Amino acid sequence: MSALQRIRIAARLRPRIDGEVEDTSIQVIHSDQAASCISIANPRDPTQVFKFPFSSCYDQSSTQEEIFDRDVQPLINVVYSGVTVTIFAYGVTSSGKTHTMQGSKSQPGVIPRVVTAMFQQKSSLHRSNVSLAVSYMEIYKDEVYDLLVNRETAPKLPVRENDVGQVFVANLTSIPINSIEEFDAIYLQASKHRSVGSTNLNHASSRSHAVLTIEVTMTDSSEEKTLTGKINLVDLAGSENNKLTGNDPTRMSESSAINKSLSVLGQVVHALNQGASRIPYRNSKLTRILQDALGGSSVGLLICNLAPGVKFRQDTLNTLNFAVRTKNVENRPVINERNNKPKPKPHFAAIQPPPPKLAPAVLQPVSTAGSSSGPSRQSLVPGPRQSLAGFSRVPRVSGFGIGPSTSLPTRLRSSGGVAAVKEKEPGGMQLTDKDIDERIAKAVEMEVARRLEEREKERVKDEEERRAKEQAAAEQEKSASFDQRGDQKLPPGILTPLLRKHRDLDDELKTRLEELEEKFERGNKETQLADVLSPLSKKKTGRAYVALARAHSEKGDLQVALELYRKAESYVPDNIKLKERIIEIEWAAKNNKEFVPSPKKVKKVKTKKRKDVKGVADGLGHAQGGRESDVFDNGKGKRKQDGPSFGIEVTNSPFKKIKTEGWEDSIGTPPGQYHNIKAEGNDELEWASARNSIDMEDAA
Numbered sequence: 001m002s003a004l005q006r007i008r009i010a011a012r013l014r015p016r017i018d019g020e021v022e023d024t025s026i027q028v029i030h031s032d033q034a035a036s037c038i039s040i041a042n043p044r045d046p047t048q049v050f051k052f053p054f055s056s057c058y059d060q061s062s063t064q065e066e067i068f069d070r071d072v073q074p075l076i077n078v079v080y081s082g083v084t085v086t087i088f089a090y091g092v093t094s095s096g097k098t099h100t101m102q103g104s105k106s107q108p109g110v111i112p113r114v115v116t117a118m119f120q121q122k123s124s125l126h127r128s129n130v131s132l133a134v135s136y137m138e139i140y141k142d143e144v145y146d147l148l149v150n151r152e153t154a155p156k157l158p159v160r161e162n163d164v165g166q167v168f169v170a171n172l173t174s175i176p177i178n179s180i181e182e183f184d185a186i187y188l189q190a191s192k193h194r195s196v197g198s199t200n201l202n203h204a205s206s207r208s209h210a211v212l213t214i215e216v217t218m219t220d221s222s223e224e225k226t227l228t229g230k231i232n233l234v235d236l237a238g239s240e241n242n243k244l245t246g247n248d249p250t251r252m253s254e255s256s257a258i259n260k261s262l263s264v265l266g267q268v269v270h271a272l273n274q275g276a277s278r279i280p281y282r283n284s285k286l287t288r289i290l291q292d293a294l295g296g297s298s299v300g301l302l303i304c305n306l307a308p309g310v311k312f313r314q315d316t317l318n319t320l321n322f323a324v325r326t327k328n329v330e331n332r333p334v335i336n337e338r339n340n341k342p343k344p345k346p347h348f349a350a351i352q353p354p355p356p357k358l359a360p361a362v363l364q365p366v367s368t369a370g371s372s373s374g375p376s377r378q379s380l381v382p383g384p385r386q387s388l389a390g391f392s393r394v395p396r397v398s399g400f401g402i403g404p405s406t407s408l409p410t411r412l413r414s415s416g417g418v419a420a421v422k423e424k425e426p427g428g429m430q431l432t433d434k435d436i437d438e439r440i441a442k443a444v445e446m447e448v449a450r451r452l453e454e455r456e457k458e459r460v461k462d463e464e465e466r467r468a469k470e471q472a473a474a475e476q477e478k479s480a481s482f483d484q485r486g487d488q489k490l491p492p493g494i495l496t497p498l499l500r501k502h503r504d505l506d507d508e509l510k511t512r513l514e515e516l517e518e519k520f521e522r523g524n525k526e527t528q529l530a531d532v533l534s535p536l537s538k539k540k541t542g543r544a545y546v547a548l549a550r551a552h553s554e555k556g557d558l559q560v561a562l563e564l565y566r567k568a569e570s571y572v573p574d575n576i577k578l579k580e581r582i583i584e585i586e587w588a589a590k591n592n593k594e595f596v597p598s599p600k601k602v603k604k605v606k607t608k609k610r611k612d613v614k615g616v617a618d619g620l621g622h623a624q625g626g627r628e629s630d631v632f633d634n635g636k637g638k639r640k641q642d643g644p645s646f647g648i649e650v651t652n653s654p655f656k657k658i659k660t661e662g663w664e665d666s667i668g669t670p671p672g673q674y675h676n677i678k679a680e681g682n683d684e685l686e687w688a689s690a691r692n693s694i695d696m697e698d699a700a
């Protein structure tokens with residue numbers, strides 16, 4: 001088992017800065033006998049003093065160098081052993097976090113010193129291939145931004161988890177660095193991208209949490225293995241008391257995001273201390289990104305920055321309380337080692353059986369046990385086969401910063417051949433041949449059972465698919481037969497109840513409907529007949545009907561005449577004269593009036609001389625009582641009619657303007673409306689139509 005390591009705490013009290021009043025409410029006490037501590041008077045009872053002992057306490061006179069040498073430098077070796085180290089500066093706004101982490105040119109902080117140390121370490125190594133790379137991001141208002149790209153166009157970066165549960169920031173830039181100068185240039189530029197604002201407490205207050213990662217990749221001379229170490233340097237934004245900062249609305253919203261994420265950080269630490277089953281890492285991007293450092297697999301150092309004076313006393317107490325809780329968080333650091341050789345394909349017999357479905361608790365992440373008092377978690381991490389500086393050497397994807405590597409964390413290596421079976425033995429015990437034989441036999445048994453189960457599943461699936469298909473086909477058939485039924489006639493009598501219901505239906509309406517139906521049927525039949533005839537036959541048939549109709553009309557049998565005229569119309573539908581005749585008879589029949597047919601027109605007379613046709617005009621006997629037609633040749637080979645044509649009685653007949661009265665006429669004019677019949681006129685079109693009519697009459 002890899003060793004559990006608690007997060008190391010260092011507290012640093014910054015000196016007074018301009019305008020701050022000198023007081024001794026917060027002090028650093030060094031003692032040869034006991035651990036150094038921070039002493040602070042109880043805000044409610046000044047006679048009472050709280051003492052917070054930490055492994056490292058730095059007073060106001062402490063230097064950047066001291067802090068680095070004592071607490072940071074030793075971690076460089078850890079990084080080079082392939083472990084992830086996280087150092088984060090925590091404290092109220094203006095307590096000196098950025099000063100500690102970044103520092104200034106004259107007082108370089110942790111970051112530049114770490115980079116220098118990393119390059120120094122690199123040059124002292126005799127490995128064939130060691131490379132360093134840097135990535136830098138900020139979490140601003142709970143969104144992650146890449147500080148190594150143009151800030152204006154920097155997209156929000158997603159925080160993801162790879163398939164082995166490692167959290168990483170997707171698409172984060174990682175730039176290889178070959179010298180301190182290269183780093184300085186990159187860092188200087190990137191720092192300008194960081195969100196900084198002025199508040200009453202700090203003219204250059206960080207408005208975001210910044211995470212700088214230096215990654216070292218080491219490949220040995222045989223190139224069989226690669227070690228990856230990382231150091232994450234986190235400059236947290238400070239918790240803010242808006243009364244003190246005098247924040248404007250923009251600062252307030254930043255402040256609220258900062259305070260919220262720090263509050264989640266506190267909750268995570270608290271949950272870890274309590275050994276809670278659910279740690280609220282996901283409640284903020286900050287804790288999600290710091291997941292590996294808090295109860296994860298990295299080595300942690302928390303630098304608590306404290307601001308002096310009564311003004312900050314409550315904030316200092318809060319910071320110290322957080323530090324005390326964090327002190328109890330235990331990590332289980334692992335060495336991130338990747339085997340570059342492709343693994344031999346394991347024999348199926350050596351494959352570990354799948355984990356039982358009802359035992360998810362066994363698959364808890366790598367042990368991230370809480371305090372010694374809290375319940376520690378069960379881990380599947382194998383015993384250390386090789387140990388370096390107290391860390392287990394296991395392939396591991398390191399956490400945030402640069403994207404996930406391809407190595408698998410041990411906790412998910414559920415298969416891996418016989419060698420893997422051996423590896424799984426707690427304490428690294430070797431198995432005897434008998435053990436191996438037994439395991440192989442068991443594995444074979446399980447494999448056979450698994451395959452049988454798989455086949456059975458497939459069979460059931462096929463059966464289900466077949467049934468589904470059959471059902472679909474049956475349903476289709478059913479719906480088709482239903483559709484067919486829809487085409488069939490309604491069974492007799494089905495409408496009877498409906499008709500009974502509407503007994504009060506207007507009789508007149510019923511009669512009218514019947515008439516219309518009849519008309520439609522008749523028209524339909526004639527139209528069908530007419531359709532198959534040649535134009536000449538149509539005309540002849542039409543003439544024949546007209547002749548018959550005329551004969552009936554003369555006898556006063558108007559209904560029959562009307563029928564015959566309508567039949568004639570089916571054969572010569574464009575004949576306007578015929579239409580007029582039908583309307584004329586319809587009107588007479590409807591109004592019980594005597595029908596006075598127009599006189600039979602005389603045959604074409606070729607003489608230019610006007611001819612009186614009276615008495616001879618109507619060869620069919622229609623002249624009696626009718627008006628004579630005046631027909632003459634206009635001298636251009638065309639006949640002109642004079643006055644009302646074709647015997648239509650203009651003065652007494654309704655044809656000039658007929659108002660339909662309570663009935664619909666045969667050309668569809670609705671009741672109560674007028675339709676005009678152009679009884680007068682002498683244009684060629686009318687003439688041609690009239691000619692047609694005359695021809696038919698003549699033929700008859």
Ligand SMILES: Nc1ncnc2c1ncn2[C@@H]1O[C@H](COP(=O)(O)OP(=O)(O)OP(=O)(O)O)[C@@H](O)[C@H]1O
Nearest residue numbers: 014015093094095096097098099202205206237238
């Ligand atoms: N140890 C120190 N020695 C000298 N000056 C310091 C020290 N610590 C902090 N300061 C000064 O105090 C001021 C505030 O420090 P700094 O900006 O580092 O605070 P901070 O905690 O990062 O604040 P914020 O959270 O608002 O970003 C700065 O002017 C800084 O130079």
